[in-house]
Amino acid sequence: MTYDPSNIFAKILKGELPCHKVHEDDKALVMMDIFPQSRGHTLIVPKAASRNLLDADPEALSALMPLVQRVAKAVKAATNADGLRLVQFNEAPAGQTVFHLHFHIIPVYEGTPLGAHAGGKADDAELAALARDIAAHL
Numbered sequence: 001m002t003y004d005p006s007n008i009f010a011k012i013l014k015g016e017l018p019c020h021k022v023h024e025d026d027k028a029l030v031m032m033d034i035f036p037q038s039r040g041h042t043l044i045v046p047k048a049a050s051r052n053l054l055d056a057d058p059e060a061l062s063a064l065m066p067l068v069q070r071v072a073k074a075v076k077a078a079t080n081a082d083g084l085r086l087v088q089f090n091e092a093p094a095g096q097t098v099f100h101l102h103f104h105i106i107p108v109y110e111g112t113p114l115g116a117h118a119g120g121k122a123d124d125a126e127l128a129a130l131a132r133d134i135a136a137h138l
């Protein structure tokens with residue numbers, strides 16, 4: 001399987017499509033998932049192009065993980081979640097729907113089941129407020 005540069009996250013990275021941005025640096029873009037499984041569902045999208053974990057450059061991966069941890073802490077602080085899931089899907093049978101590597105930080109609230117993967121679209125104003133709150137905790 002090869003990388004297809006016309007995927008939606010590549011377009012967001014190039015600024016051709018909008019997103020609720022939390023953070024951007026030379027290595028990655030952090031944004032809100034617009035079909036969140038819970039309040040505060042955040043995506044870390046490395047700028048280095050790869051389809052998923054299987055074809056990712058090991059050096060790019062190791063440079064990214066400290067940011068994944070920072071975002072996890074910021075999401076927890078901003079949302080007061082009781083726990084977090086770190087999720088990453090590889091290929092369609094495993095649940096991957098966007099074929100540019102990304103990591104999900106999914107807050108878990110005790111007693112509240114997670115929504116469906118890539119389910120209903122969230123309110124834009126709520127996503128914008130969450131992006132600001134999480135950014136403030138980074």
Ligand code: 5GP
Pocket residue numbers: 008019020031032033034035036088089095096097098099117118119
């Ligand atoms: P995957 O299944 O590939 O791991 O996850 C793709 C994620 O991207 C899903 O959670 C889905 O809700 C989210 N998503 C799909 N399209 C868009 C989009 O245009 N913008 C953002 N921010 N998230 C998206």
